[in-house]
Amino acid sequence: MYFSRIIFSVCLALTTCSVAAIELTDSLHSLVLDAKQVLTIDNTADFTPTAVSDVETERLGPNSIAVYAPENAGFYSLVLSNNKTSKRLLVIVKKPFNANNKQLNSYQIGLYPAPYKGYTQYSAPNGFIEVFEKDLSRQLTPHVQVKNVICKQVSGFPKYLYVNNDGLMMLEDLLSFIQNEGIKVSKFAFISGYRTPHYNRSIGNGKHSRHQYGDAFDLYIDEDGDGRMDDLNGDGKLTIADVDVLYKVFEKFQKHSRYNGGIGRYKPASHHGGFVHIDNRGFTARW
Secondary structure (H helix, E strand, O other): OHHHHHHHHHHHHHOOOOOEEEEOOOOOOEEEEOOOOEEEEEOOOOOEEOOOOOOEEEEOOOOEEEEEOOOOOEEEEEEEEOOOOEEEEEEEEOEEOOOOOOEEOOEEOOOOOOOHHHOHHHOOOOEEEEEOHHHOOOEEEOOEEHHHHOOOOOOOOOEEEOOOHHHHHHHHHHHHHHHHOOOOOOOOEEEEOOOOHHHHHHOOOOOOOHHHOOOEEEEEOOOOOOOOOOOOOOOOOOOHHHHHHHHHHHHHHHHOOOOOOEEEEEOOEOOEOOEEEEEOOOOOEEO
16 A cells, blocks of 8 residues: 555656545535545645544645545545544445446346447446445435435345435535525435436336436425425425426526536426436536
8 A cells, every 4th residue: 555655646746647536625525436546635734634534545735635445345434634623524435346247246237328429427337335224324415315315126235326426515515505595405305316227227217317327316305294395485285386496496506506417397296296306417408
């Protein structure tokens, strides 16, 4: 590890290596990494990793810390602190996956299609988050648990999930934005998060559904806990008009944030209430 750190530091100095980086922000709570990946966390000038962290780190300069992902898939902890506060990050190491395979430990993944129009953001994942039953209640962010975003296909454990860092950060930023818009919401209710290609085909969805790529979510607001979208427009009815309220706020969010993707509205049906889809595909889509 020490030798690899030396090489990594030299690469940074010569700017000849491509190094993944992410900025430490209020919405960053988890780091989804490949096994043995090196990630730099920027904006860490006054933060120091604490002894309770169980991943290796290295200070690279005045504003950056390198995080060295463990070799084994699983959930790890990284705690950064300064003289005012501490920030706990969940480090999630994915289990490697060959996209030519249809299964991972007997769990049906299915085959990913060729990238939509050649876009790299539609490439098949090279690994998945391994989930055991005890992990379902694990917090990926303060407002999102594993069970909220895992695929709904029926299987035993372990199950496998794909969600990316920007997808999780988008959910936290979106929640804060909606609260600031004056809508009463403590957390999102989820219709759907990740879907394997196997499950996606079984429900008749399009082969390039963004739900297969870790940054797409079908959401509604359910503060009264009845399993349906709340009466957001205050007319005493639960209709598509409530969906429209949330849809317009989602659009406003994307216009004022770094996220860009699809937003779609879905009216109430017999088996579910109304909801709004949002993703971070990298180009605008509306329906």
